[in-house]
Amino acid sequence: MSVQDKIGFDFAILIGDFNFRNKKEGYSNHETVPELEERYTDVWKYCKPGEAGITHDVENNLMAKELSIRVYQKNGKVGSSNRFDRLYYKHKFIDEEPWEPLDIQIVANQPIGRSQYDNHDIYLSDHYGLHTTISTSKNTQPFN
Numbered sequence: 794m795s796v797q798d799k800i801g802f803d804f805a806i807l808i809g810d811f812n813f814r815n816k817k818e819g820y821s822n823h824e825t826v827p828e829l830e831e832r833y834t835d836v837w838k839y840c841k842p843g844e845a846g847i848t849h850d851v852e853n854n855l856m857a858k859e860l861s862i863r864v865y866q867k868n869g870k871v872g873s874s875n876r877f878d879r880l881y882y883k884h885k886f887i888d889e890e891p892w893e894p895l896d897i898q899i900v901a902n903q904p905i906g907r908s909q910y911d912n913h914d915i916y917l918s919d920h921y922g923l924h925t926t927i928s929t930s931k932n933t934q935p936f937n
Contacts (some may be wrong), residue, residue, distance in 0.1 A: 804892070806927075807833060807881040810920060833881035836894045836925055848856040848899060848921045850877035878920050882927070897925040 807829075837846040851858040861872040873918050882892055902921040904914035 805833070805881075805883050806892075807879075808923070809879070809935055810876050810877055811879050829881065833883045836882060836897050837876065837923075838882040839894050840897045840925075846897075847874045847897065848876055848923065849919065850874045850902070850921065851913075854915050854916045854919060854921075854929070856916055860919050875886040878923055880925055893928045895926045895928055897923060900924045 837844075849857050849861075851861045851872060857874075865872050877933045881921065882894065900922040903916075905917055906915045907913065908915055
């Protein structure tokens, strides 16, 4: 089954930890699937063009940093902070927008406590979450 067959729905929302970086965003590896970006709209880029949208923050989130160190042990350096978590949508019709992203925010990006052992901040996960608001048409109430 080809990538095109897998993403051939008329209407769809794809959400998740894609674990890839986009070369267009200045990264050198883990490139996105070109067919995905040709057929789907990246909600972060749509709502917040030019903003980084970091969801895997090795500078502030110790859990992300520690896991990054394990992944990159072979080359002896920590990976960089990235926008691994993404939300894409698509619709078939060009003349109408049955779905329109209105907003997207990074959530769960604040510490939930401090470690009693070494006093570092504790986060809910090594990845931050995304919350979006999408309108199903210009005449209806948005849903979250």
